Amino acid sequence: MTSAPRPASPRAARTRGVPEATVARLPVYLRALSALADEGVSTVSSEELATAAGVNSAKLRKDLSYLGSYGTRGVGYDVGYLVYQVSRELGLSQDWPVIIVGLGHLGHALANYGGFVSRGFAIRALVDADPDLVGVEVAGLEVRPIGELEQLVARHGIAIGVIATPATVAQEVCDRLVSAGVSSILNFAPTVLAVPEEVEVRKVDLSIELQILAFHEQRKVGAAHVTRELVEALPGRAAVSS
Amino acid sequence: MTSAPRPASPRAARTRGVPEATVARLPVYLRALSALADEGVSTVSSEELATAAGVNSAKLRKDLSYLGSYGTRGVGYDVGYLVYQVSRELGLSQDWPVIIVGLGHLGHALANYGGFVSRGFAIRALVDADPDLVGVEVAGLEVRPIGELEQLVARHGIAIGVIATPATVAQEVCDRLVSAGVSSILNFAPTVLAVPEEVEVRKVDLSIELQILAFHEQRKVGAAHVTRELVEALPGRAAVSS
DNA sequence: CTCACTTTGTGCCTGGGTTCACAAGCGCTT
DNA sequence: AAGCGCTTGTGAACCCAGGCACAAAGTGAG
Structure with missing residues (x-):
């Protein structure tokens, strides 16, 4: 996304076959796993881990499957072992x-x-x-x-x-x-x-992120063609006017 | 990518039909356009603008076409007008x-x-x-x-x-x-x-970006020799290969 | 007016990524 | 030992995005 990783030789493209989109999510999984480890949790299912990482459980399983078959069917994943494997894949074993x-x-x-x-x-x-x-x-x-x-x-x-x-x-x-x-x-x-x-x-790029937010914000407001105050008055919202 | 814009109704997804990937690039175009405007350039071709923004010219044209037909065939795009249109689309007309x-x-x-x-x-x-x-x-x-x-x-x-x-x-x-x-x-x-x-x-997420870089860096360096020196740093359960 | 040239806008194809749904595999219970 | 329930791993369909290549459309010269 950020840059264009398009090597001249297609052969060099897939070193290990881990898709770029998966790589971008591995750090998120790693963080969730580390948190679980700190809490003393030793085993986690794809469903639980996916929720913690904010992704779909099928996606998480497929992502992890690119690294190898590190789960146990009927049980889940060993937290400590998975932390190790993900860290290794990301190259974080060293500083x-x-x-x-x-x-x-x-x-x-x-x-x-x-x-x-x-x-x-x-x-x-x-x-x-x-x-x-x-x-x-x-x-x-x-x-x-x-x-x-x-x-x-x-x-x-x-x-x-x-x-x-x-x-x-x-x-x-x-x-x-x-x-x-x-x-x-x-x-x-x-x-x-x-x-x-x-x-x-x-x-x-900080301002780009804000501009993307502004786009969506404008879309919300402009869709109904109402002022922001009216939008805030939608049911279920906290009253804005103190 | 960053968040998960997953609306319950797929119908509500495209308000104006501008793809998410395009929205993410509009700020980049806007920046390049603003720079051109400051230099006093009044007209720009998709090829030039694409180079400045670091994208493919066909992609740029397609992106801009989602906003409307603001170019002139044989000539290019009017810089000032395009700045206005992109700003408006992004909701930056207001503060x-x-x-x-x-x-x-x-x-x-x-x-x-x-x-x-x-x-x-x-x-x-x-x-x-x-x-x-x-x-x-x-x-x-x-x-x-x-x-x-x-x-x-x-x-x-x-x-x-x-x-x-x-x-x-x-x-x-x-x-x-x-x-x-x-x-x-x-x-x-x-x-x-x-x-x-x-x-x-x-x-x-700053550390996630760095971790993604580390992945690619490791791949470059360690295509041949896998770094296993720090294996002992893992929680006791990792008696696997090696 | 016509022709040659330039550049936009887009149809179509390809490929990657996401999701569904299910078979395969594992442990626990009986 | 066999069956049951749970969870992984993945085949396959779908969807979005990227890029090529070309027709459409405009400009300027002769």
């Missing part, structure tokens, strides 16, 4: 070193986001072009000048880069990351990035 | 008032994110449960206690809510937003939210 480029508000928030560290990722380098930011400590790590980008990538063996810069410099930063050896990029800048075939880019 | 719940690092970054304001959205309320944050001014707006949530939603006629709280309280916040009248939610908390049918939820 991936990550670099964040751009430490404005967003980059700052990302560096401090606990969800990264806890799930197989380790932020190893922070760089920014602003001299005022260089030297500042963020999330226990010192911000380095952007000139050290290549060096830091090499030293820590970084394969995953996060771009949280203004859109104007995103492509330039991206190019530098790629030529330094980064092959997966998470882009928060509102720009379409051009990258070589073998580099994977995923885009997170 | 949507938005509330942000949770002003930790992420909420703070969101409140300061210029991309919102410039594109049809106006952040009208900030609330947080932490007493230390209440009263603090963020992006020119004062953070209010979470108790005022309902009141603020009503006063500003807010239909779109952004959740940037810890996962543990996200569902509770969501429920309150919904019962206060919010019908579109952008969720940054790493949780699956349960909402009534008519409420639209979109999810942005």
Whole structure:
């Protein structure tokens, strides 16, 4: 969806035959499974897990079946074992070193986001072009000048880069990351990035998400051709006018 | 993809016949068009616009054709007119008032994110449960206690809510937003939210995006040798292959 | 006016993803 | 040991989306 993973050779396309849509859901399953494990639940049925993950149970079973036959008919799935298998499939058995480029508000928030560290990722380098930011400590790590980008990538063996810069410099930063050896990029800048075939880019665009919501919101309102106040007055809604 | 827009009646699904996938791309087109407009370009072909947006030109034409026949054969599209039409379709002719719940690092970054304001959205309320944050001014707006949530939603006629709280309280916040009248939610908390049918939820999950990247990264690296070094890190039940 | 050229709009085909529905398999009980 | 109930795994149908390729439609030159 985000990028176009269309390899030149069709043969390389299915390495393990796990569909892209399934890959995108595995992290959700993993989170639900981890929560169950923390609660001490040892076995879970596809129906329960599907509900927790917010998907159809048939879809969940088919997704899991791409990884192998890890369930027991009549019983369900062993939570601990499934956590292990899904983690392994996602490549989370190891810690991936990550670099964040751009430490404005967003980059700052990302560096401090606990969800990264806890799930197989380790932020190893922070760089920014602003001299005022260089030297500042963020999330226990010192911000380095952007000139050290290549060096830091090499030293820590970084394969995953996060771009949280203004859109104007995103492509330039991206190019530098790629030529330094980064092959997966998470882009928060509102720009379409051009990258070589073998580099994977995923885009997170906050304003796009809001615009999609606005579309649906408008559709709701405009469908009945009424003001928002009248919509709110539908039965079952809490009274808005205090 | 992000949420599950599964209406009970399939008939209600297409109000205007614009496919969901198209809606998701319209904001990208809009951004490219706005950039062109700023450069003073008055006419653009589907080929040029498609390149700028990073999509296939046939797809772009088909997407635009859902909105109407706004191009001129042999010439292309009028940039200004298309900006207007796409904006209108997305419901951006008006400014949507938005509330942000949770002003930790992420909420703070969101409140300061210029991309919102410039594109049809106006952040009208900030609330947080932490007493230390209440009263603090963020992006020119004062953070209010979470108790005022309902009141603020009503006063500003807010239909779109952004959740940037810890996962543990996200569902509770969501429920309150919904019962206060919010019908579109952008969720940054790493949780699956349960909402009534008519409420639209979109999810942005940073660690999920990284995990998807890790999958592809692992596939590139480990096509030959599977990493089994950290096998002992799994719960005792994984005495399988190897 | 006619012709050549350009670009849109779309019919059709292909492929991936989702869902249904059911057979296969497992454990528990009798 | 056999039967019963439960749950997985998957074949098959359906639906949405993407992309090719072309007819339709407009422009400008001669």
